[in-house]
Amino acid sequence: MKVRDAMTDDVYLTDPGQSIREAAEMMANQDIGALPVGENDRLVGMITDRDIAVRAVARGLGPDTRIREVMSQEVMYCFEDEDLDDAAQHMGDIKVRRLPVLSRDKRLVGIISLSDLTGREDARQIGKAIADISSPGGAHSQTAH
Numbered sequence: 001m002k003v004r005d006a007m008t009d010d011v012y013l014t015d016p017g018q019s020i021r022e023a024a025e026m027m028a029n030q031d032i033g034a035l036p037v038g039e040n041d042r043l044v045g046m047i048t049d050r051d052i053a054v055r056a057v058a059r060g061l062g063p064d065t066r067i068r069e070v071m072s073q074e075v076m077y078c079f080e081d082e083d084l085d086d087a088a089q090h091m092g093d094i095k096v097r098r099l100p101v102l103s104r105d106k107r108l109v110g111i112i113s114l115s116d117l118t119g120r121e122d123a124r125q126i127g128k129a130i131a132d133i134s135s136p137g138g139a140h141s142q143t144a145h
Contacts, residue, residue: 003087004080006117007101007110013038016045016068020052023067034098036108037071043100043108045071077102080109088117092131 014023014035023035027049037045047067055061055070077100078087091099091114101110 001084002080003078003082003084003101003112004110006084007080007112008116009110011036011100011108011111013108014047014067015039016066016071018067019064020047020056020061020067020070021063023047024049024052024063034111034113036075036100036111037067038108043075043077043102043106045073045075046098046100047071048098075100078112079104084117087112091117 012026012030012032012035014026014037016037016039026035027033033050034046034048036043037047045068047070051070051072056065061070076090076094076096078090080101080103087099091097091112098111098113100108101112103109
């Protein structure tokens with residue numbers, strides 16, 4: 001199975017100049033926990049509900065703080081034509097719960113999350129990815145910033 005077969009293709013995009021309040025409102029309205037951040041037709045980051053809580057609120061930053069100040073700037077992604085097992089392994093290796101999905105010409109076409117993986121492909125592979133993602137640490141740990 002390919003990533004495109006499991007991903008969510010209805011993706012909401014935000015701008016790094018928007019406030020974290022606007023990002024939080026968009027997340028609440030759409031019942032999602034992460035937003036890709038785009039600028040000048042390029043994917044420049046990701047912002048999650050956890051980024052807002054840990055990188056902003058916990059540090060005393062207000063709701064008008066710009067997304068660019070708290071977003072993850074290192075964008076990890078997968079391609080829509082990759083095998084789903086490979087994407088799940090990648091998510092486990094880098095310890096992220098969501099990955100933007102790009103076309104081969106590097107256009108955002110979707111997002112893949114843990115919930116998209118459940119009930120698909122090899123249960124052992126997916127289970128391992130979830131266990132890896134859930135273990136503390138990794139390059140994208142909130143405590144590393």
